Structure formats: C-alpha cells, structure tokens
Amino acid sequence: MATDLLGGELTTVEAALVSTYQDLKGLCAQDLPPVAHANVRAALAVYANAVTSMGLVYEHLLDLDV
Amino acid sequence: MVAQSRYWNPKTETLPRERLETLQLAKLRRLCEWAEARSPWYRRSFAAAGFTSDQLRSLDDLRRIPLLTREDWMASQEQSPPFGELPVGGPERAIRVHTTSGTSGRTPLRALDSRKDWAWIAEMWAYGAWGCGVRPTDTSYVAFGYGSFIGFWGLHYGMEKIGVLNVPGGAQTTEVRVKQILDFGATVVASTPTYALRLAQEAEHLGFNLRDSAVRRLILSGEPAGSIPETKALIEEQWGAKAFDTAGMTEVGTIVMFECEHQPGGAHVIEDHFLEESLDPETLEPVAHGERGERVVTSFGRGMIPLIRYRTADLVCRVPASVCDCGRTFDVYEGGILGRVDDMRLVRGTNVYPRAIEGIVRTFAQIEEFQVRITREGLRDEITLIVELAPDFDAAAWSGLRDGLRRDLAEAHEGLNFRVDRAEHGSLPRFELKAKRTLDLRDTPMGVVTNGN
Numbered sequence: 001m002a003t004d005l006l007g008g009e010l011t012t013v014e015a016a017l018v019s020t021y022q023d024l025k026g027l028c029a030q031d032l033p034p035v036a037h038a039n040v041r042a043a044l045a046v047y048a049n050a051v052t053s054m055g056l057v058y059e060h061l062l063d064l065d066v
Numbered sequence: 067m068v069a070q071s072r073y074w075n076p077k078t079e080t081l082p083r084e085r086l087e088t089l090q091l092a093k094l095r096r097l098c099e100w101a102e103a104r105s106p107w108y109r110r111s112f113a114a115a116g117f118t119s120d121q122l123r124s125l126d127d128l129r130r131i132p133l134l135t136r137e138d139w140m141a142s143q144e145q146s147p148p149f150g151e152l153p154v155g156g157p158e159r160a161i162r163v164h165t166t167s168g169t170s171g172r173t174p175l176r177a178l179d180s181r182k183d184w185a186w187i188a189e190m191w192a193y194g195a196w197g198c199g200v201r202p203t204d205t206s207y208v209a210f211g212y213g214s215f216i217g218f219w220g221l222h223y224g225m226e227k228i229g230v231l232n233v234p235g236g237a238q239t240t241e242v243r244v245k246q247i248l249d250f251g252a253t254v255v256a257s258t259p260t261y262a263l264r265l266a267q268e269a270e271h272l273g274f275n276l277r278d279s280a281v282r283r284l285i286l287s288g289e290p291a292g293s294i295p296e297t298k299a300l301i302e303e304q305w306g307a308k309a310f311d312t313a314g315m316t317e318v319g320t321i322v323m324f325e326c327e328h329q330p331g332g333a334h335v336i337e338d339h340f341l342e343e344s345l346d347p348e349t350l351e352p353v354a355h356g357e358r359g360e361r362v363v364t365s366f367g368r369g370m371i372p373l374i375r376y377r378t379a380d381l382v383c384r385v386p387a388s389v390c391d392c393g394r395t396f397d398v399y400e401g402g403i404l405g406r407v408d409d410m411r412l413v414r415g416t417n418v419y420p421r422a423i424e425g426i427v428r429t430f431a432q433i434e435e436f437q438v439r440i441t442r443e444g445l446r447d448e449i450t451l452i453v454e455l456a457p458d459f460d461a462a463a464w465s466g467l468r469d470g471l472r473r474d475l476a477e478a479h480e481g482l483n484f485r486v487d488r489a490e491h492g493s494l495p496r497f498e499l500k501a502k503r504t505l506d507l508r509d510t511p512m513g514v515v516t517n518g519n
Contacts, residue, residue, distance in 0.1 A: 005092045006085055045181035046227075049189040053075050053338065058093050060100055060369030062155055066182050 005055045014056055021051045028064040041066045069203075072393065074196035078338035079394045086395060087125055090341050093366040095122050098131065101372035104154030107142055108372060128341070133350070133362065134376045139175055139317070153178050153371050160370055164216040166316040177216070177316055178370050184223075186339075186367040187216075187320040191224025191312075193336050194324030197394075198283060198310035200254055202229030205280075207252035209243050209261060211498060212236035217288065220320045221256050230254070240268045251280045259291035259301060259309075260501040266304035267434055277306030284309040287321065288500050290421055293332065293402025296428035311402045317376060318365050323399055330390035332400040339366050342397075343375070344384045347407045356400075358383050360407050379407045411440055411506055413449045416482040420504045423451065426474045430467060432459050435494040442508040450485040451475065454494045464488060 002010045002018065010018065024044040032040065044066050051057040073079040081089065098119040101108035112118065115132040122128075142150030149157065157163070161181050165174035179187065200206070206225045210218040212234060225232045233250050235243045244265055247255060257265065262284055269276045284307055286292035292311030301309045311333055314321035322340050323333035335342050344359035345352055353359035361380040365373040381404040387395045404421065411418045420438065427436050435454040440447060451471060455464075468486045475484040 006088055041181055045185040048182050049185055052186075053189065054077050055089050055338070058096055058366070060154075060180075061182050062104075062159055062180055062369055065159065066180065 005058055010056065014054065017051055017054070018056050021047060021057060025061075025064065028061075028066065069201055074193045075338070079193075079396060081338070081395055083395060086337055089338060090366075091122065091125055094125070094128065094341060094364065095119055097364070097366055097372060097374065098122060100154070100369070101374060105152055105372055107138075107151040108374065111138075125341075128343070128364075128375070131375050134374060136175070136317070136377070136379070140173065143173075143176065149176055149178055155180075155370060163214075164219070164316060164319070165214045175316060177319060179319060179368065180370045183319065183368050183370050187220040188223035188227050190314070190320040190322075190336060190339060190367065191221040192227050193339075194310075194312045194321050195221065195224055195228060195230075195254075195285065197324050197326045197334070198285065198308075199327045200225070200228060200230060200283065200285075204253045204283075205231040205233065205250055206254040206256065207233045207235050207243070207247045207250065209235045209247075209255060209257040209265060209498075215499060216316045216319060217499065218256050220314075221285065221287075225254075240264060241272065244269045244272060244274065247281065248274060248279055253280050254283045254285060255281050255305075255307075256285040256287070258288040258497070258499060258501070259286045259294075259297055260289060260497045261499075262286060262301045262309070263297075263304065263434075264496055264498075266301070276304060279306075281305055281307045283307055285312060286310065287312045287314065290403040290405060291424060291501075293325075294421055294425050294428065296425045300428045300431065313380075313399075313403045315378060315380075317378075318363060318373060319368055322363060322365075323402070325402070326390065326392045326394065328390050328392040330392070330398055332385065332389070332398040333402050334387070334390070334392075334394050334396040334398055335384075337396045340364065341366070342384070344382055347379075355385055356383065358404065361399075361403075381405045381407055409504070411504070413440060413447045413482060416480050418449065418479060418482070422478055423475065424503075426471070426478060427451070427453070429474070430471065432456050432463075432467060434491075435489075435496065436503060437489075437494050438504045440504070440506045440508060447508065448485060449482065450487055452487045452489045452494065454489045454491055457491050 024047060027040045102112050102119055111132050117130050121130050142152055159180060160178040162179045162184055164177050208218050208222050266276055284305060286309055291297040298309050310325040312321045312324045323335050325333045341364040343362040345362055347360040358381055361378040361382050363376050363378055382399045385398050385400045387397050389398050405419055409420055423438055427433055432455050433453045434456055437452045439450045471486045472484055476482060
C-alpha cells in the first residue's frame with residue numbers, strides 16, 4: 001500500500017498526484033524532441049513541489065535534468 | 067476551496083509537532099544521503115566528523131552533523147572556482163546563478179540552481195505571500211532591480227504561481243515606480259523596509275497620498291527592519307496598508323519565514339521545508355525557547371547545493387507556534403531577525419545595536435534618513451547620529467528634536483552620550499536593497515569619512 005513520508009495511507013487525490021508525478025518522470029526518461037524534452041522538465045520541476053510540499057515524495061531530480 | 071483556504075499547504079502547515087518532526091527526520095536522512103553521495107565537500111566534511119546518514123535515528127542526532135559556515139563556502143569557492151565543491155553538479159545541470167548582495171564588502175557567494183530548485187524557491191515565497199493574505203485577484207508591484215542579487219526574484223515567480231497579476235518594477239527610478247504602483251492599481255507592494263519608506267517619501271514629494279491608493283499589503287524583506295515595531299508602524303502609517311515581514315538569504319535561495327495575517331509579532335518558520343536550530347554562538351549549545359540564539363538552517367529544498375546546518379549569523383528568538391492563533395503549527399521567530407551576531411558595537415563599554423537605534427529614530431517622523439558613525443578621538447570612542455530631515459522641517463524645532471533624540475538614545479543605552487548632527491537634505495546615501503547605516507570608523511585615520519556606499 002502506498003504511503004506518504006509520514007507513513008500515512010495516500011488519499012485518492014494524493015495517489016493521483018503521485019501517479020502523474022511518476023508519469024512525468026517516465027516521460028523524462030524518453031527520447032523526446034526538444035519541445036517536449038524541455039516542457040516536460042519544466043512541468044515536472046513545478047509539479048514536484050506539490051508532491052514534496054504535501055509530504056508524498058521527497059527526492060532531487062537532477063539526474064533527469066530537472 | 068482554493069481562495070477560501072487560509073493556508074497555502076493545509077496538510078503540513080497544521081501538522082502536530084510530533085508529526086512535523088517525523089517529516090523533518092525523513093527528509094533530513096534523504097538530504098544527508100544525497101549530499102554524502104554527490105557533494106565532494108560534504109563527503110569530506112562528514113567523513114572528518116565520523117558522520118554517516120544512517121546515524122540519524124532521531125532529530126537529536128542532528129548535532130552529529132558538522133556545521134557549515136560562510137567561510138567554509140567561500141574557501142571552497144576560492145579553492146575550486148567559480149562555484150566550489152558544495153554543489154552536487156556543475157553549471158551544465160543548472161539553469162540560474164545568483165550571488166549574495168555584497169553589502170558586507172566581501173566576495174559574493176555564487177549559488178547555482180536547477181529547474182526544480184528554482185521552482186521550489188518560488189514555492190517558499192508562495193507560502194509567505196499566501197500566508198499574509200495575497201490571493202489570485204491581487205495585483206502586485208515588485209520594487210526591485212532584478213539583478214544578480216537574488217532578492218525578490220523568487221517572490222516574482224511565487225506571485226505568478228499564485229495567479230497574481232504581477233508588475234515587475236525593475237530598472238526604474240523611484241518616481242516612475244510610485245507612478246506605476248498607482249497607475250496599475252497595485253494592491254500588494256514588495257520591497258525592502260528602507261525602500262518602502264523611500265517610496266513613501268517620493269510619493270509625498272510628487273503630491274500623492276499613498277493612503278488613498280489601492281495598496282493594502284506590503285511584503286518586506288532584505289533587512290531586519292521589517293520587524294522593528296517602530297519602523298513597521300511608520301511604513302504602515304505612510305502607506306495606509308499592513309506590512310508583513312519575511313526573511314531569507316541567498317545561501318538558502320528564498321525566504322525561510324513569513325509573518326501571517328494574524329501578525330503575532332514575529333514570523334513563522336516554514337518548518338516542513340526547513341529544519342532550524344537556535345544555538346548559543348559561543349558554545350554552540352542549543353538555547354531554550356524564548357532565548358536569543360544564532361540561527362542554524364538546514365534546507366530541504368535546494369538539491370544542487372545542499373545546505374545542511376549552515377550558521378547564518380542571524381540572531382533570533384524562537385517561541386512556540388502557540389503564540390499565534392492562526393492555526394499553523396510552525397514555530398515563530400519573535401521579532402523576526404533581531405540582528406546579526408557580529409553587528410553589536412561596543413562604545414565606551416556599552417553594547418550598541420543598530421536595530422535599537424533604528425527603533426528610536428523611527429519614532430521621529432520628521433527624519434527621512436540617518437546614519438550612525440562611530441569614531442575614535444584620542445583614546446575616547448564617540449558615537450554620532452546624523453539625521454536628514456524632511457525638506458519642510460521647521461528649523462526652529464531642531465533643538466527640541468535633537469534633545470529628544472539624545473534623551474531617548476541615552477535612556478536605551480545605559481546613559482551613553484550620543485552626538486546628534488543634522489545633514490543637508492539628500493546628502494546621506496539612499497538604499498534600494500540592504501541598508502548600511504552604521505559606520506564603525508575607529509580603525510580609519512581621522513578625517514577619512516566615507517558615505518557608506
């Protein structure tokens with residue numbers, strides 16, 4: 001069962017936030033044209049704040065160039 | 067739901083203390099693992115101290131981690147220019163570089179940020195702006211030069227993130243800025259406390275009454291004066307708006323604390339993103355709540371330059387969140403940043419703090435600008451307050467004002483005798499960023515006096 005950084009079970013909304021976050025990370029690993037490469041990273045950079053501030057995920061994304 | 071939320075992040079801003087500390091410990095472990103694995107400087111520092119991340123079993127273990135000082139950072143920059151060995155990656159991984167303001171005269175620190183780091187910097191400002199009541203319907207005016215000093219850059223993006231209509235007030239004269247604030251109907255203005263007063267002076271000179279403007283909030287940062295009650299009261303009176311203090315530093319990249327709408331006489335620490343300690347600057351032992359200590363900050367946000375147990379040299383007095391009834395569980399720094407560990411001056415055996423002098427000067431509304439000069443005349447130290455008065459000041463009132471200043475300053479400083487002199491209007495330096503009004507000239511040959519620029 002997925003939990004947050006406090007060990008609590010994710011709510012439905014939190015699970016959806018984490019799922020989209022993982023999707024964006026997955027896209028960063030793809031070979032994308034510049035327009036997608038840059039904008040997916042820009043989106044993930046901002047999006048990461050939602051999951052980190054809500055205590056769902058905490059990691060640095062430098063290896064994805066984010 | 068969005069506009070009605072009192073908190074930017076309801077989940078963590080109201081976490082009970084025990085849960086908040088659990089969150090901090092989880093982040094601290096990962097941050098230390100990250101720094102140990104990626105930063106050459108931390109790898110060496112941790113090894114020299116015999117510290118490894120797996121030693122972190124509770125927040126009490128925080129003290130196993132070696133402290134980082136500005137001197138450490140500077141030395142690393144000088145040995146491995148231009149960025150030193152604190153960063154976990156090179157400039158090819160970064161999207162921005164900013165520097166410290168350089169007001170201390172030292173070589174500026176250079177800080178690299180990744181895309182995520184930069185988005186986080188704006189995020190912290192969003193906590194603060196939302197916390198003081200800014201909402202998407204606001205129009206904000208950022209009275210800032212938008213240069214290499216990081217200053218209000220993060221606020222600019224934080225405002226955009228909230229959805230505020232943002233007016234960047236860079237590279238303009240004070241007169242133009244005043245007119246733009248009025249023309250755009252700004253409801254929020256961001257500046258240093260000193261510059262908020264400067265804008266008010268300019269508005270008066272131009273014949274505008276800011277109290278009639280749309281401005282309802284001022285977001286202050288960059289100087290301790292935002293929490294000096296007398297300065298804050300003067301700013302609020304001149305603008306007819308509420309003033310909210312924030313504080314941060316380039317080393318962190320953003321603000322660490324903000325004053326909420328309830329204005330409890332201090333600023334809440336953003337504790338889900340920062341782990342703050344308050345230590346005795348001499349013994350480095352923790353001080354109790356309610357006692358003054360030096361801020362030591364650990365930031366969970368910056369990935370490119372991990373900042374772990376950084377000695378800030380800021381003096382603070384931490385008190386429990388319960389002093390404020392806003393519902394946040396984030397502790398409060400009573401009075402914001404109280405000063406710098408190294409800004410106290412000893413004059414004829416009396417401790418003199420710039421903050422205390424400013425608190426007195428700001429009770430005299432006729433004073434537009436001031437400067438404090440400490441000199442040595444023979445074997446005796448002298449302290450002189452030089453004031454610049456409003457152009458319409460009645461010259462006949464000068465002796466009364468001077469005597470009032472001398473009396474109040476002496477009462478606040480164990481009877482220390484201050485000289486009080488008057489300067490020509492416009493002769494003292496004005497400041498847009500961090501004001502530097504205290505000049506200690508005791509090591510300067512007699513007759514050599516700088517204007518502080």
